[in-house]
Amino acid sequence: MLSVIRCMRAGEWVLHLFFDADYYRRQIALPLDDAMAMEHFLAEGDARGLDPCAYFSTRFYKAQYPDWHLHAATALEDFLRALPQDADRRPHPLIDPSCYRALYPDLANLGPDATRHFIHHGDAEGRSPSQAFDASFYRRCYLPLGAGYPFRHYVTVGAAEGHLPRPLPRDAMVSAAAMRQAVGKLACPFVMLAHDAQAAGVPILTLDLARAVRSRGYDPVFLLRNAGPLLAQFREIGPVFLLAEGWDAAGLAAGLPPGTVCIVNTAAMAGVAPTLAQGDLHGVLLLHEMADYIREQGFLADLRATRDAGMEIIASMPQSAAALANDLGRMDHLIPGILPPYTSLAAFRNARAWANACAAPVFIGAGYADRRKGFDLFLAAAFRIAGLRADARFVWLGALDDWARALADTALAQGLNLTLPGFVSDCLAWYRAADVYLLTSRQDPGPTTAIHAAAVGTPFVGYAADIGLIGLAERAGKFVEPGDEEAFVAAALNLAGGVDTRSRRALRRHVRAMTSFDRYVDAILSRLAPAAGGAA
Numbered sequence: 270m271l272s273v274i275r276c277m278r279a280g281e282w283v284l285h286l287f288f289d290a291d292y293y294r295r296q297i298a299l300p301l302d303d304a305m306a307m308e309h310f311l312a313e314g315d316a317r318g319l320d321p322c323a324y325f326s327t328r329f330y331k332a333q334y335p336d337w338h339l340h341a342a343t344a345l346e347d348f349l350r351a352l353p354q355d356a357d358r359r360p361h362p363l364i365d366p367s368c369y370r371a372l373y374p375d376l377a378n379l380g381p382d383a384t385r386h387f388i389h390h391g392d393a394e395g396r397s398p399s400q401a402f403d404a405s406f407y408r409r410c411y412l413p414l415g416a417g418y419p420f421r422h423y424v425t426v427g428a429a430e431g432h433l434p435r436p437l438p439r440d441a442m443v444s445a446a447a448m449r450q451a452v453g454k455l456a457c458p459f460v461m462l463a464h465d466a467q468a469a470g471v472p473i474l475t476l477d478l479a480r481a482v483r484s485r486g487y488d489p490v491f492l493l494r495n496a497g498p499l500l501a502q503f504r505e506i507g508p509v510f511l512l513a514e515g516w517d518a519a520g521l522a523a524g525l526p527p528g529t530v531c532i533v534n535t536a537a538m539a540g541v542a543p544t545l546a547q548g549d550l551h552g553v554l555l556l557h558e559m560a561d562y563i564r565e566q567g568f569l570a571d572l573r574a575t576r577d578a579g580m581e582i583i584a585s586m587p588q589s590a591a592a593l594a595n596d597l598g599r600m601d602h603l604i605p606g607i608l609p610p611y612t613s614l615a616a617f618r619n620a621r622a623w624a625n626a627c628a629a630p631v632f633i634g635a636g637y638a639d640r641r642k643g644f645d646l647f648l649a650a651a652f653r654i655a656g657l658r659a660d661a662r663f664v665w666l667g668a669l670d671d672w673a674r675a676l677a678d679t680a681l682a683q684g685l686n687l688t689l690p691g692f693v694s695d696c697l698a699w700y701r702a703a704d705v706y707l708l709t710s711r712q713d714p715g716p717t718t719a720i721h722a723a724a725v726g727t728p729f730v731g732y733a734a735d736i737g738l739i740g741l742a743e744r745a746g747k748f749v750e751p752g753d754e755e756a757f758v759a760a761a762l763n764l765a766g767g768v769d770t771r772s773r774r775a776l777r778r779h780v781r782a783m784t785s786f787d788r789y790v791d792a793i794l795s796r797l798a799p800a801a802g803g804a805a
Contacts, residue, residue: 287345287388289322292425296320315343323424324388325360333359356381363420363434365399372397392420403435410495410513414467414637415668432496433514441520448524451508452490459487460531460550462538466497468668468692469637470717471535471557473499477608478532479506481790487530492521494538518544525550530797533580536563539571546578553796557585557605557714559735560592569596581796586714586737604741606789607717607780609724612697620698629660630765633703633727635696635718636710638665638673643709645673646732646754648680648687650707653758655685664688664703666696666718701725704765707757708746710736719746724780726773730760744779 290303293310296319301309310321318328330344331337334351341347352358357367366383370376373396379386387398397404398420407419411432416422423434439447452458459482463475476499479489489507493500496511503509510516522545531552533542542554554575556563563569576582576597584590584602593600624631632654638644644665651663668691669677680687693699700706700722708719708731715737719729729746732753733739739748747764749756 287321287325287349292322293319295425311343315345321345322388323421324364324384324392326362329362330360352381352384356383358384360384361398363399363402363423365401368399369396372400387420392418395419401434406436406513407432407434410511411497413498413668414469415670415674430500436513436515438515439517439520441517441523444517444520445524447516448490448510448521451510452488452525455488455490455507457487458490458525458529460490460492460525460529460545460552462492462531462533462541462545464493464535464537465495466493466499466503467637468498470715471537472497473610474557474605474717475534476502476506477786478534478790478793479503481608481786482794483507485790485794490525492518492541494541512541522550532793533575536568536572537566539568539575542571542575542580543578546575546580551797553581553583553793555585555603555605555793556582556589556593556600558589559586559712559714559737560589561735562712563589563593572597583793583796586741588737588739589714603789603792604783605715605717606786607720607724607784608786609697609721610694612695616695616698617701620695620702624702627660627662629662630658630705630762631662631664631703632705632707632761632765633664633666633699633722634707634709635666635722636713636716637667638669638677640672641710641712643711643732643734644669645676646709646711647707648676648685649754650709650758650761651680651685651687652683653754654761657758657762662686662688664690664699666690666699667692696721697725700727703727704768705730705761706746707761708732708736710734711751713737720780720784723776724784726768726776728764728768728772728776730757730764732757742783745776 288307288310290306293306293314294301297309310319315327320327325345327344330348334347337344337347341350348358348360359365364384364387369383369387370379376383376386387396391398395404395408395417402420404419407423411427412419412422423432461475461479463472466472483489483506491503491507491509493509493511495513500509510521512518518541527549529550531545531550533552533554536556536558539554545552572582582597582600584600585605587602590600590602632651634647636642647665654661663686677687677689704727706719706722706727706729708716708729710716712735719738722729723745731746731748732751733748734751747760749760
């Protein structure tokens with residue numbers, strides 16, 4: 270067949286490196302198998318300017334090398350023909366082999382293999398293919414936690430969503446003008462700062478707060494350091510400025526109407542807060558992190574500058590307020606309210622059917638699985654529980670970093686009955702299907718996930734480490750000493766044996782009483798009065 274003949278002429282790269290059938294099918298919207306997709310590309314896709322993969326731009330190549338047709342039937346074939354003699358031949362406007370070799374001394378001697386290296390290895394390693402694409406920026410600013418291949422993400426998803434291939438610095442004047450345009454038609458702008466739009470606790474809380482203040486007559490405007498998979502949800506609520514893209518924070522602040530109120534949500538954004546506070550803005554900084562983490566991350570200097578600029582700092586947990594008193598002075602605390610995520614009845618039914626498929630206890634954990642969340646401790650407890658209850662099942666909700674993924678793969682290979690759905694929006698259904706939440710974090714200010722579980726009647730057992738809930742949530746679960754795995758497992762099995770309809774109902778009532786979200790929002794807004802009094 271034509272495709273086979275041309276594949277043999279073009280070499281193995283076409284099949285194994287330069288043709289991505291899934292990527293190509295998205296361009297033509299035809300249900301072709303891999304071989305037929307290849308044939309379609311060779312027969313007509315190239316002529317139509319379609320691309321064989323994310324790393325080769327047919328239209329760019331033909332414009333860059335207009336004599337391509339003198340040597341080959343397709344642009345891709347000409348590229349593969351010429352590459353051994355022209356090591357700097359470019360397959361894509363953002364891929365420059367000479368620049369790629371110069372950026373990374375360990376690749377200096379690759380020659381014509383530079384392009385292949387980037388496609389086969391470099392993108393996965395987070396390397397930049399040229400000065401025009403900053404992989405480190407893109408990964409940090411836009412990718413979901415734990416995701417890789419920043420260049421491929423940009424080509425396949427990011428460019429269409431308006432993501433930048435590299436930062437685009439804007440000065441204060443340009444930034445101020447952009448902000449004035451964004452808020453020009455807003456009746457009562459309300460600025461909210463968060464470090465990113467990842468599917469994690471603080472960004473989700475920021476969205477919940479934004480929806481709450483919007484219902485009270487304000488118009489949210491977001492300043493985020495980086496983006497993430499929740500970015501679209503932020504943009505549905507109000508204008509969004511991503512500082513990592515190159516916006517000038519002082520300029521953005523200058524573009525806001527005098528007296529605008531703001532919430533800086535988390536100490537991770539304390540570096541921006543003084544700039545806002547020194548302008549004509551009135552705000553509060555909600556400090557969710559634990560004291561040791563704040564010191565480890567070097568946030569204290571920024572928090573002092575925030576305080577000195579006149580912005581009030583409010584701790585989420587009394588432990589943090591007390592532990593930081595010597596560093597930041599006396600601060601009040603407001604325990605965050607909880608707004609359980611919407612979960613459909615169908616999701617609850619499906620999760621219950623999964624749990625009831627076998628009469629076995631289910632133990633659950635959640636969060637971005639890394640060492641701070643104690644994913645290794647979760648697995649250690651799971652293996653010990655499984656040794657006592659061979660039918661026990663385990664679930665972890667949330668993304669896994671590379672370290673956690675390796676641990677999970679090993680656990681699965683060893684036969685642990687572990688389910689890994691990733692981040693899910695219907696988490697309440699999973700929590701309700703479980704018997705006990707295993708709180709194994711080494712450090713955690715909330716954690717919201719354990720309270721979400723308790724909100725549907727599932728108790729937790731946790732290590733009494735640097736956890737903000739200690740002293741506040743014992744009615745929702747039980748804490749044991751860090752490192753006492755035997756006591757942790759015994760408590761988990763004991764709680765699992767006592768969960769019934771009555772205990773769940775009592776726990777739900779208790780959590781509702783202690784986590785009123787409306788009360789939390791009203792308390793925050795009261796700290797912004799009288800500046801916040803202008804809302805309808």
